[in-house]
Amino acid sequence: MTGPPRDPVSSAGHSFLPYRCVVTIHEQYLTPRDPGYDPLADLLRVLDLVPASQVAPEHAGAAAGSASLPTDPADVFLGASQPMPHGRVFGGQVVAQSLIAAGRTVQDLEGPLRKVHSLHGYFLRAGDANEPIRFEVERLRDGHSFSARRVHAVQYGRPILSMIFSFQTPAGGLDHQAEMPPVPMPEDIATISERLAHVPDGLDKDWAVRRPIDMRHCEGPIYVAPAPHQIAAQHVWIRTPGPLPDDPLIHAAVLAYASDYTILESALRKHGLAWTDSRLRGASLDHSMWFHRDFRVDEWLLYAEAAPSASGGRGLGIGNLFTTEGTLVASVAQEGMLRLKEN
Template sequence: MLDTTLYNTEEILRLLKLEQIGEDRFRGQSHFMGSPNVFGGQVLGQSLYAASVTVEQRRPHSLHSLFILPGNHRLPIEYEVERVRDGGSFSTRRVVAYQEGRRIFVTSISFQNEEQGLSHQKAMPAAAAPESLPSSIKAWKDNADLVKRPFQPVPVDFRADHAGDIYGGHQSGTTKQVWTRAPMALPDDALTHETLFAYVSDYGLLWTSLQPHGIKMGDPRLQIASLDHTIWFHRPFRMDEWLLFSMDSPNAAGGRGLCFAHVYNQDGVLVATTAQEGLIRLRDKKA
């Protein structure tokens, strides 16, 4: 039986499916993530859902987003889809998310017909098998008081060598590897897996840029927020099968951190790549 104190998979899957309120207009709700602000991964997943509803047969291959303003999780979010172009092989959609008439998020998503062609990939790095690692989720819950950050259920399991250190402050270097998988069987439709991937892709990616500096989430000096987010979908995948997020932060400067993740299935197939730049500003605690 699924431990609902640790996982909220079904809740998130419902959250990612939007209500259609007009032609190419949708409305979504939010959930509490421990902050008054809307979780960025939620807006990514909901925007991808809205755009996908307006495209027949073609699957998304790239998503490029900007977080403009923090969203309020107590208010609904309205999404407007612009049908930029439908070509012979590709379709382009632009999605703008609004709250109280203000733009809080914008993304451009490209869709493509299934096509065969030249193929190569970056090799999967060496990694411990997920079955050999303990779940990070219970450790996160057990350590909530220690890190002074209330635990919130998540839709997927996470497993990493640093399972007991959610915020990466005990890590060194600029890389991190985390396995993830939904703790239950999911429907077969590709959109379920794509939108959940978009949601999960915002978990912990930016934290990688804190590792070389020994800074943890929860540090009272830290102001952290996603600024932009990109996903490239390379090959089909399932979120109820193990995926390895091999993360790297090649740069931090100007109060911003840049992070990438190459995502592999257990057979070593590169299924997606994500990139994110975010604010990692250290403020004077007294100020």
């Protein structure tokens, strides 16, 4: 499979790729099975949303159709998806794209830059990774310090994700934080490639290894085998494999993307389950994040995760993200469907 030349617009590292042509919505790109695949460049590609006004309806595919929100036409964007082995959109991707769409509508406001400080969303339907997604932004409020945005990610005329974002100008006030737990540093932990070196090559392994996020499990991953100790907690170091642009919106979006990868794993650990367990059926139901302090996702962050409850076919995951210096930069909560198929 072939794709367009990957020519970042910034020589300082990975940056937005200049894919502003209509054909990019349906273009076939390299996948993790192709030798030239660059997972971080591919993530930045799908985060580079196209204004819907630049795409003719006949080229919009599943993203065509009337708005489901009272949205200014200038606040509607289209985006493609990363290739996925099962054909369904990765939840973290559509959350990150929704944040980019919302953030674009606050960047032109007067005064200091408003950064996202919280997001809350519900996954409503599975997304089709082979079709474009329409992002409709509703400007709920622009106050002196805060801005609120509602975003619907839409395919085939129906929302697959509904979110609300809040942005804030810089402010002072009370300041304290939880302490970072003591864990090994990322340089002392094996990579996913090293952990899965004994696993035969195949489609699932390609997708696990060649991701835009370098993830290093302090307690070891549970991709192919359950954890030796059934504890409802884990610690994962994460960062991108290359540099990102300085734009804080990009870093927030990439962190939102990464936060969806492992947040439910603590529940699986507690019950002695691995992702490859044929009985397991899982899906994200909602996702919330709070951004506390400045950070960069191209530098190591510790994702300290726990699962305080699992019941009713659902599991709750919570997490805190720390810099290597111990600064708490973000918190995450997600409930997901976790079911075991009966034999």
